[in-house]
Amino acid sequence: MTDTAAARTAPDRAAVHAWLQAYGVYVGVAVLLLFNIAFTDHFLSAENFRTQAVQVAPILIVALGMALAIGSEGIDLSVGSVMALSTSLVALYLGYGPWIALLAAVLGGVAVGMVNGSLIAFVGVQPIVATLALMVGGRGLALVLLPQLKDVRDPGMRALGSGDVLGVPYPVLIAVALVAVVAFTVRRTTFGRQLLAIGDSRPAARLAGLPVRRVLVYVYIASGALAAVAGFLATARLQASDPTSLGTLMELSAITAVVVGGTPLSGGRVRIGGTVAGAVLIQLLTATLVKHDLPPSWTQMAQAVVIVAAVYAARERGKR
Amino acid sequence: MNPLARRLTATTALLTALALTTACAKSEDDAAGKSSGSQGGGQVAAEPTKGAKTCTIGRYGGKKLDLEKATVGFSQSEKEANPFRIAETASLKAEAKKRGVKLLSANAQSQFSKQISDVQDLISKGADLLVIAPLNSDGWEPVLKQAAAKKIPIVTVDRKINAKACDDYVSFIGSDFVEQGRRAADQMIKATGGKGKVAILLGTPGNNVTTERTEGFRDRVKQKAPGLKVVFKQTGEFAREKGQQVTEQLIQSKPDIDGIYAENDEMGLGAVNALKSAGKKAGDVKIVTVDGTRNAVQGVTDKWIHGVIESNPRFGPLAFSTLDDFTSGKKVAQTIVIKDRVYTRANAERDLSKAY
Numbered sequence: 001m002t003d004t005a006a007a008r009t010a011p012d013r014a015a016v017h018a019w020l021q022a023y024g025v026y027v028g029v030a031v032l033l034l035f036n037i038a039f040t041d042h043f044l045s046a047e048n049f050r051t052q053a054v055q056v057a058p059i060l061i062v063a064l065g066m067a068l069a070i071g072s073e074g075i076d077l078s079v080g081s082v083m084a085l086s087t088s089l090v091a092l093y094l095g096y097g098p099w100i101a102l103l104a105a106v107l108g109g110v111a112v113g114m115v116n117g118s119l120i121a122f123v124g125v126q127p128i129v130a131t132l133a134l135m136v137g138g139r140g141l142a143l144v145l146l147p148q149l150k151d152v153r154d155p156g157m158r159a160l161g162s163g164d165v166l167g168v169p170y171p172v173l174i175a176v177a178l179v180a181v182v183a184f185t186v187r188r189t190t191f192g193r194q195l196l197a198i199g200d201s202r203p204a205a206r207l208a209g210l211p212v213r214r215v216l217v218y219v220y221i222a223s224g225a226l227a228a229v230a231g232f233l234a235t236a237r238l239q240a241s242d243p244t245s246l247g248t249l250m251e252l253s254a255i256t257a258v259v260v261g262g263t264p265l266s267g268g269r270v271r272i273g274g275t276v277a278g279a280v281l282i283q284l285l286t287a288t289l290v291k292h293d294l295p296p297s298w299t300q301m302a303q304a305v306v307i308v309a310a311v312y313a314a315r316e317r318g319k320r
Numbered sequence: 321m322n323p324l325a326r327r328l329t330a331t332t333a334l335l336t337a338l339a340l341t342t343a344c345a346k347s348e349d350d351a352a353g354k355s356s357g358s359q360g361g362g363q364v365a366a367e368p369t370k371g372a373k374t375c376t377i378g379r380y381g382g383k384k385l386d387l388e389k390a391t392v393g394f395s396q397s398e399k400e401a402n403p404f405r406i407a408e409t410a411s412l413k414a415e416a417k418k419r420g421v422k423l424l425s426a427n428a429q430s431q432f433s434k435q436i437s438d439v440q441d442l443i444s445k446g447a448d449l450l451v452i453a454p455l456n457s458d459g460w461e462p463v464l465k466q467a468a469a470k471k472i473p474i475v476t477v478d479r480k481i482n483a484k485a486c487d488d489y490v491s492f493i494g495s496d497f498v499e500q501g502r503r504a505a506d507q508m509i510k511a512t513g514g515k516g517k518v519a520i521l522l523g524t525p526g527n528n529v530t531t532e533r534t535e536g537f538r539d540r541v542k543q544k545a546p547g548l549k550v551v552f553k554q555t556g557e558f559a560r561e562k563g564q565q566v567t568e569q570l571i572q573s574k575p576d577i578d579g580i581y582a583e584n585d586e587m588g589l590g591a592v593n594a595l596k597s598a599g600k601k602a603g604d605v606k607i608v609t610v611d612g613t614r615n616a617v618q619g620v621t622d623k624w625i626h627g628v629i630e631s632n633p634r635f636g637p638l639a640f641s642t643l644d645d646f647t648s649g650k651k652v653a654q655t656i657v658i659k660d661r662v663y664t665r666a667n668a669e670r671d672l673s674k675a676y
Contacts, residue, residue: 041573047598048572055565095346148401149560149586151615153348162597238561239593244401245559290566291573296525296555 020313022262025277028306032284040291050169054237056283057171058083058230060276062250063257064182065223067275070258071186072219073199073267074127078116079227079254081138082109083247086231088146090157091241098156098236105228112138113224117217131220135251142243149242152235161236171233178226183272195219199267256303257282260310281306362411362637363493363658374651375486382471385448387421387644393447394425395438397455397479402586403613407676408478408633412451415636432456439463443472449647450474451639457482457528464488475642477635479528485654490646493638493656495631497529501536503662504608507627508541508548508579511606515547516578519570521556521563521587530555533583533610552577556587563590571598571605579606585616585628592624612663617675620668628668630660633676 036043062079069076086105093104112134119130152158160170186192194215198205206212227247235241259265260281261274285306289299377384400406409425416423424442428435432455439452443466450472454460460481467474474489483489508518520537523530534553541548552570556563563582567590570577582588588609595605602623609616612630619625638658646652663671 042575043573045572051568051572055568092345092347094348143399143401147399148403148406150347234561238564238590240560242560244399245557246561287569290554290569293552293554296522 017313021264021310022271022274024310024313025261025274025281028260028281029277029284032281032288036284036288036291040288043291046167050167050172052280052283052287053172054169055287056279057169057175058234059250059253059257059282060175060279061178061230061233062227063254063261063275063279064178064272065226066251066254067258067261067263067270067272068182068186068195068219069127069223070255070263070265071199071267071270072195072216073202074120074216074219075131075255075265076116076220076223076227077128077131077251078112078134078138079223079230080247080250081135081142082112082224082227083231083234083250084139084142084243085109085112085145086228087235087241087246088142088243090232090235091146091150091152094152094154094157098154098160101157102229102232105232106225109224109226109228109231110221111224113221114217116224117220120220121213121216139243146241146243149240149244152239152241157236158239160233161239171237174229174233178229179272179276182222182226186270186272191215191218196268196270199269201268252303253279253282256307256310260306262310362415362634363632365493365638365653365656365658373485373654375490375646375654376651377473377646377649380471380473380486380490380646381468382473384649385647387449387640387647388419390448390647391422391424391446392416392449392451392640392643393439393442393445394423394451395435395442395453396425396427397435397453398430399427403676404611404631404633408453408635411634411636412639413636415640419640421640428455430455432459436460436463440466443467443470448472449643451635451643452476452481453635454479454481460488473643473646475639477639478633491642491652491654491656493635493642493658495660496657497532497631498536499657500610500629500631500660501533501538502540503536503629503660504533504581504610504627505537505540505544507608507629507662507664508537508581508606509545511608511626512548512578514545517549517551517574517576518579518581519552519554519567519574519577520550521566521580521582521591522553523555523558523583523587525555527558530583537581548579556582556590558584558586560586560590560593563587564593565590567591567594568598571595571600577605579608579626582607582609585609585611585613588625588628589615589619592619595624612661612675614672614675617663617668617672620663620665621672623665626664628663630662632658632660 066076085108089104089108090101093101116131116134119125120127163170165173194210197210198212198215202212231247234246257278258275261278262271263269285302286299289302394412396409398405400409413423424445424447426438426442428438435455440463452474454476457480460483464483476489476492478494480492485491522534552574554566556566580591582591588607591607606626608627609625610629610631612628616625616628620628642652
């Protein structure tokens with residue numbers, strides 16, 4: 001409806017903006033790929049793609065949860081701290097083996113998500129404030145549970161971090177599976193449709209009799225659980241639990257991936273394919289700058305440019 | 321129950337469960353053990369250079385006192401979450417206990433404003449002497465004024481403050497980070513034969529430790545081994561994960577890299593992880609790191625790391641003996657540079673217990 005309203009006044013520009021918002025990220029990925037193939041040594045190798053895929057997996061998993069939160073017209077700033085909490089819980093429970101450790105980590109993520117969701121849905125706190133509180137408190141709790149870095153010795157956990165199936169590393173397989181689950185949830189389930197309706201207009205959703213509060217709590221639980229899985233996988237790969245630095249600034253990478261991928265911050269729409277491409281774009285951008293040995297501060301500035309470009313492409317929609 | 325109350329009850333229950341997690345937790349056993357962590361290998365001051373400036377209590381102001389009857393305040397800058405800070409705090413506490421001195425301590429949790437108020441608190445709680453591990457070099461005027469009014473002697477450890485020695489504070493005890501960089505370069509030159517390509521994993525940008533460890537390394541390589549080229553310089557932010565990720569990119573795009581200089585042990589251990597998962601063998605890429613943590617020295621005995629330059633955090637003995645000398649009227653140096661060890665294959669196994 002917004003698109004048609006804009007189309008009446010300036011059909012061409014609106015169409016270009018809509019197209020850029022939806023597909024600009026794929027163009028960006030293609031440009032970066034071509035640039036690297038042309039100018040980066042040893043870029044076209046299976047090993048290199050494996051490295052990029054393994055590194056992007058945690059960002060992608062966190063971004064999936066972030067996409068749900070943003071789709072419901074919210075945001076989840078606590079994801080990085082949930083990763084830290086997850087890594088602390090893994091260290092505490094690894095004595096029982098990796099699966100119990102994973103369970104403990106996910107329960108931790110669910111608990112944080114429940115607090116986030118309850119604050120937002122029942123107490124009426126703004127998402128940015130509620131999740132900011134958990135962002136600060138979550139890392140604090142993580143450091144209380146595990147005050148310093150601890151090495152992982154469990155062979156199963158180590159295999160998870162470095163092993164693969166037919167050349168595809170476990171973290172990548174898990175990320176792909178989670179993408180499929182979240183995409184199915186958003187597109188094909190009642191929960192997905194309710195989430196989008198709430199993101200579009202919360203008063204309208206309430207009037208229509210949708211279980212607004214319950215859906216919102218589930219959204220933040222999903223985001224917390226996904227961030228916990230990302231923290232678990234990052235721990236397996238690092239072969240150590242490091243609650244001090246794991247997941248720092250992850251919320252920014254995840255928000256960038258979602259927004260660049262064409263999901264509007266105003267809610268009501270979730271683009272999973274775009275989110276995947278957005279995460280890949282950030283990863284390729286970092287890889288390109290690192291491989292060409294450009295000053296580290298450039299990476300942050302380049303990310304800023306990408307965010308501004310994405311917001312610019314989305315601005316027509318914001319003017320409704 | 322209404323839905324709100326029900327939710328809150330459920331949430332509270334979950335949080336309580338989470339808070340109690342430690343009760344039934346079962347972590348992996350630490351095979352390495354942590355017995356001698358804080359005790360072994362106290363610092364030794366390097367030979368003072370001729371004409372080094374000294375300080376006496378007469379010049380500084382204040383009165384002589386018996387250290388054993390005094391109260392010492394210690395202000396730590398960062399959370400004790402990394403081996404360096406853990407060993408530093410433990411060493412000061414152990415030395416205070418050994419000497420029977422009353423020690424008050426505070427931790428600024430990486431917030432400078434908290435450190436300022438911490439030190440002010442320590443003064444008002446009756447500290448006669450202060451040991452400060454500063455988070456920043458600047459911004460100490462308010463505290464220094466307050467301390468000067470009470471003539472409280474201050475010793476800063478591991479980082480300098482920008483103020484006048486023997487006027488605003490007594491002396492600074494710490495490592496020479498530029499020298500650490502030079503010694504790391506020496507190790508790298510020895511390992512690579514002085515030629516080839518090396519990468520630097522930089523510390524956090526804008527940190528003086530990063531700048532000085534880079535400067536020392538770069539200058540020594542330029543001067544002693546022009547055949548050794550630094551072809552890659554990226555930040556690993558002093559963290560293992562970042563060091564691992566950057567090294568993964570590095571070995572994809574520059575598979576012929578000969579050496580990696582990591583400006584702290586954690587990034588070096590991340591580099592080892594990356595090399596291992598890329599199928600490299602121990603010693604294929606020469607790694608030199610700075611710090612001297614137990615994990616890194618263990619890496620030397622496993623032949624994955626070529627050499628570790630120590631940055632000794634055990635300030636306790638030297639800080640207290642300096643305060644003791646000063647308060648009993650003896651001369652103390654204004655800048656006390658400590659002698660850091662180097663761990664190589666020759667001594668790593670024997671000296672593993674001295675690592676922190």
